[in-house]
Amino acid sequence: MKDRETWQSEFVAELFANLTKRDAFVGALSNFTSNWRDVxxxxxxxxxxxNEWSFAKPFNCDDAFYRDFFEVAHLHPFPPQVKPSDWHNDMVSSEAVLAPEELAHTEFFDHAFRSRGNCDRIHALRVYEKxxxxxxxxxHLPRQLGERETSELWQALAFIKPFMQSAYRLSLELQERQARARPTEQFWLDRLPTPAFVLDRNHRVLMMNREAAAFFQTSEVLALDPRSVVLxxxxxxxxxxxxxxxxxxxSARISGPNYLRTATGPPIGLFAQSMSQEPEHPYSIDPFRQDYQEVLVHVLDPAQVPRGSSSALEGAFDISRSEARLLLELVSGLSLREAAGKLGISYHTARNQRANMLSKSGLRSQTSLVCRATSTLLKSPLPE
Known part of the structure; x- marks a missing residue:
């Protein structure tokens, strides 16, 4: 075990040096936990x-323990019994709610710890809660850990507590700042030829292009309240x-097509995609990052499909003009039968054209075809 001054200085230095990396906290904690190999x-x-885990990284154990632990994790007796009043300065010991003998003879500990030191106590340090x-x-302390070693470990946890809490909050703050610093996004949003806008988790519009502003003024399916929340x-x-x-x-996948029904005209197509492709951040803060996530929503209003869209589809899919016209109607939200009727062709012809487009594109469903066509249209240049 390193002397106290050495491991303390190394822990703090490594903790803050790797704050934005995906494995932040892991390096510093690896060095810290190596001082107590039996724990x-x-x-x-x-x-x-x-008893639901969204992130877990064990130390001082092998893969077999990790597997055994999560086979019975739902039976863990300690976490569900911890009440807010049991925490003291963000630290708690299992002895506050369960006797060591009682803890050691549960099904959970018998399965996960029996061959690994007969753990009978747990010390926990709360770093962040929301x-x-x-x-x-x-x-997780083994039974053979003496009183002096147990006290030293408790004091060590108390030492790293303010640094862990500060580093964790700083990680979240950095993510919030990155999510809010988008000086160039309005520019590319204005280059999209169809209505598009960015939402936060409360469905509040953070920014929109000119087409979206015009859409909200006349739309019968979506409106904005005084707080810019979409209704x-x-x-x-x-x-x-x-x-x-x-x-x-x-999710990294596009949600759609989804269709909002209108009272008099064809449905409005809706596609939504996450904007969470951000710089690296620690895995362990993911459950708390939801407030900073945003979604880009594309609206395909048949009345506002940009000119030249049919030719854009012809080139992108290597299809005929008639097939491109059919695909354009499918993108607008019509069914295959409805599109055939609008174009004045038979349903049989429409089915053949769809089959030909699927074959050329390598796709397997009409939904996939419409989704790719929508992406193509959204990337089409604005009309001159």
Whole structure:
């Protein structure tokens, strides 16, 4: 074990040096936990009341322990019994709620720890808490750990506590600043030829292009309240809107096409995609980053599809003009039968044209075809 002054200075230096990396905290904690090889540590983010982990990194154990632990993690007896009043200066010991003998003879500890030192106590350090999620460092103490070593470990956890808490909050602050610093986004948003706008998690519009501003003024399916929050209109559209936006948060895939029904005209196409492709950040702060995530929403109003779209699809998919016209109608939200009727062709011809487009594009479904066509249209240059 390193002397106290050495490991303390190394811990603080490494902790703040790697603050924005994906494995931030891991390097500093690896060095810290190596001073107590008989103690199994866990750096984790979890919902305490229901024993659900969204992030976990163990130390001083092998992969077999990690597997055994999560086979019975839902039976962990300690976290659900910790009440807010049990925390003292953001630290708590299992002995405050469970006797060591009682803890050691549970099904959870029998399965996960019996061959690893008969753990009978846990020390926990709360680093950050918001809503149901708690970021914490837990130390699982073996029965043979003496009173002096136990006291030293408690004091060591107390030492790293303010540094861990400061570093964690700083990581979140950096993410918030990165999410809010977008000096060039309005420029590229204005280059999109169809209505497009950026939402936060409260469905408040943070920015929009000119086409979106015009769309909101006349739309019968979406409106803005005085706080710039999007309000869906029309029967059934609220559910479609909620599903489309919720599906985009936290996902790298485009949510859509989703169609908002109008009273008199064709439906309005809706595509949403996360804007979370950001610089590196620590894995362990992911559960607390949701407030900073944003979604880009594209609206395809058949009345506002830009000129030249048909020719753009011809070139992108290597299809005929008639096939491109059919695809354009599908993008606008019409069914294959409705599109055939509008174009004055038979349903059989429309099916053949769709099959030909799927074959040329290598796609397997009409939904995938429409999604790719939409992406192509959104990247098309503005009309001169």
């Amino acid at each position: 199994i540590f866990g750096w984790q983010v979890m919902q305490v009341g229901v 809503g149901p999620n708690v970021a914490a460092l837990a130390a 869906p209109r029309g029967k059934g559209n609220a559910k479609v809107w909620q599903s489309a936006v919720a599906g985009a948060f936290g």
